[in-house]
Amino acid sequence: MLIAAALMLVALGCADNSSSDEPSEPDTTESASADTAPVTTAAAPPSTTPVEVIVDVKVTQIPGGPRESTVSALREGMTAPLLPEPLVSPLDVLSGGPPPDGIPSIDAPEFERATDVGFLQPQEAVVTLTLNGDARAYPVQVLLGHEIVNDTVGGEPVTITYCPLCNTAIGYYRQLGDRIFDFGTSGRLYNSALVMYDRQTESLWAHYTGQAIAGALTGSQLELIPMATVAWETFLDEHPNGLVMTRPGGFGRSYGTNPYVNYDTPNGSPTFFGGTPDPRLPPQTRVLVVRHGGASVAVQLDTLSSAGVLPLDLGGVPVVAFHLPGTASPIQNQQVAFGRDVGATGVFDPNVDGQALTFTRMPGAASSDGPGAFTDDQTGSTWSILGRALDGPLAGAQLAPIEHIDTFWFAAAAYDPDIDLLDAS
Numbered sequence: 001m002l003i004a005a006a007l008m009l010v011a012l013g014c015a016d017n018s019s020s021d022e023p024s025e026p027d028t029t030e031s032a033s034a035d036t037a038p039v040t041t042a043a044a045p046p047s048t049t050p051v052e053v054i055v056d057v058k059v060t061q062i063p064g065g066p067r068e069s070t071v072s073a074l075r076e077g078m079t080a081p082l083l084p085e086p087l088v089s090p091l092d093v094l095s096g097g098p099p100p101d102g103i104p105s106i107d108a109p110e111f112e113r114a115t116d117v118g119f120l121q122p123q124e125a126v127v128t129l130t131l132n133g134d135a136r137a138y139p140v141q142v143l144l145g146h147e148i149v150n151d152t153v154g155g156e157p158v159t160i161t162y163c164p165l166c167n168t169a170i171g172y173y174r175q176l177g178d179r180i181f182d183f184g185t186s187g188r189l190y191n192s193a194l195v196m197y198d199r200q201t202e203s204l205w206a207h208y209t210g211q212a213i214a215g216a217l218t219g220s221q222l223e224l225i226p227m228a229t230v231a232w233e234t235f236l237d238e239h240p241n242g243l244v245m246t247r248p249g250g251f252g253r254s255y256g257t258n259p260y261v262n263y264d265t266p267n268g269s270p271t272f273f274g275g276t277p278d279p280r281l282p283p284q285t286r287v288l289v290v291r292h293g294g295a296s297v298a299v300q301l302d303t304l305s306s307a308g309v310l311p312l313d314l315g316g317v318p319v320v321a322f323h324l325p326g327t328a329s330p331i332q333n334q335q336v337a338f339g340r341d342v343g344a345t346g347v348f349d350p351n352v353d354g355q356a357l358t359f360t361r362m363p364g365a366a367s368s369d370g371p372g373a374f375t376d377d378q379t380g381s382t383w384s385i386l387g388r389a390l391d392g393p394l395a396g397a398q399l400a401p402i403e404h405i406d407t408f409w410f411a412a413a414a415y416d417p418d419i420d421l422l423d424a425s
Contacts, residue, residue, distance in 0.1 A: 073215030308361030326367030
């Protein structure tokens with residue numbers, strides 16, 4: 001993995017806003033279908049506090065390497081001669097309809113400053129991550145039409161992926177050793193989830209796990225980047241100088257419109273899913289999956305929503321999960337911004353500079369009330385859904401994010417049949 005430059009001090013820039021049209025609200029009669037220490041003082045922010053940088057809107061991209069001399073699992077088949085045995089049966093990898101790159105990835109994303117964005121609604125879902133102080137947001141209304149963004153964040157080559165069929169956004173470093181990759185859509189699905197391919201070897205990769213399932217790189221594993229899906233207003237409140245991916249031109253996509261109307265339904269039937277859904281929950285129940293230290297657990301979203309904060313134990317390692325109402329489901333209403341409120345989640349190491357913290361969600365908190373929604377019981381500091389202390393003795397501290405996935409139950413159980421399901425009781 002490339003190491004980011006020590007300093008990223010560059011001037012503010014302005015991006016071209018190719019479309020600033022804001023969708024109108026639909027008619028309501030329409031069917032909507034890092035650790036335990038003394039209390040830290042405000043005068044001395046914890047050492048875990050990240051240094052945020054202001055990044056120019058014209059991002060210099062790190063390109064993938066050239067096409068390598070390998071047999072293509074994408075074009076010649078998963079069991080083509082000279083290829084390793086695939087990790088999954090070719091019979092379980094189904095065509096989704098479009099050919100390779102029929103859903104075009106975004107390989108040269110363009111950005112604008114968060115305060116300049118005019119095409120997003122406050123409650124609309126964006127996928128966000130911060131690397132080396134570089135905060136980015138990727139509107140789900142754009143990801144619906146592209147599913148993959150090859151980008152460079154904080155000086156690191158990354159791939160942002162989103163699959164509407166399993167309702168999952170996951171980010172990866174697109175580098176293995178000294179080799180840098182970029183990814184496209186293969187037109188195939190495994191367990192009703194996106195199958196990617198890398199353009200350097202044309203191996204096939206499972207988006208849900210970041211593992212190469214067929215091709216020259218079979219068994220290789222990409223490193224995951226913790227991300228979160230939150231309301232646009234949340235990102236804007238916390239990162240007004242952050243960069244937001246714009247609507248790209250030239251693709252003929254109707255950004256802001258959801259092609260999967262009413263798909264976000266617990267009792268719905270997964271599309272292109274050849275297996276038998278795990279009977280513990282209805283297949284398209286929304287769950288939070290937390291993976292850490294070789295252990296994994298699934299929490300029904302309704303359970304987390306009711307609790308506000310849930311402490312979890314993963315193989316003896318304590319983590320804490322947050323839920324904040326106010327984020328619209330992008331795959332329920334005809335307009336992405338106006339789906340039902342599913343809220344946002346965050347999962348973190350609850351320790352700051354050696355101090356173990358416990359948390360409470362403020363009564364009635366929602367993204368529309370501003371970023372401060374949680375308090376810790378030890379210092380009374382106020383925290384956001386993105387794990388940042390906004391006020392109080394720990395102001396400026398950042399909880400270390402833990403790998404988590406917002407997804408549907410059928411996908412969580414299909415990729416990890418032995419996953420623990422937290423009992424709602």
